[in-house]
Amino acid sequence: MEILLVVTDSSLDCGRAMEMLKELGEKFSAKVKILAVLEDIYRLERTGVSLGLPIPKETVPEAKRRVSEKIKTMWRQLGNGEVEIETVAGDLREEVVKYTSEKKPAMILWGCKVTPHLCRVIDEVEVPSLIIK
16 A cells, blocks of 8 residues: 655645654555655746746756755654655646556645645546645
8 A cells, every 4th residue: 555645846844744644654554655746846947948048957856856855854854764755847737647547556645735726636636635734
């Protein structure tokens, strides 16, 4: 069984969601994973290309590295062991649909700010979901 926590670059202070992930992982003896979707950097990259002002090629890999390190640090502060983190720069809906269709988690915890866009994404994904505010 896999429980997935989805965070976005606008919701990286998601300690409460990580605590819930830890609790549920222990309660259900589940494998826990975190998917960080960097929509802001994705939009920046797309806008730069469309305007003919591409961002430096190291920007996206560096953003992914920084986010992964931040998540690892937060996870360790909770007293947890290692956690598998996947960091992608892309559209939230596209990335979550892709992930869930390939890896089929049993549950998704959303450590994201609740928006109408997020609600549409949750409706499209056929996985039980829990929004952590």
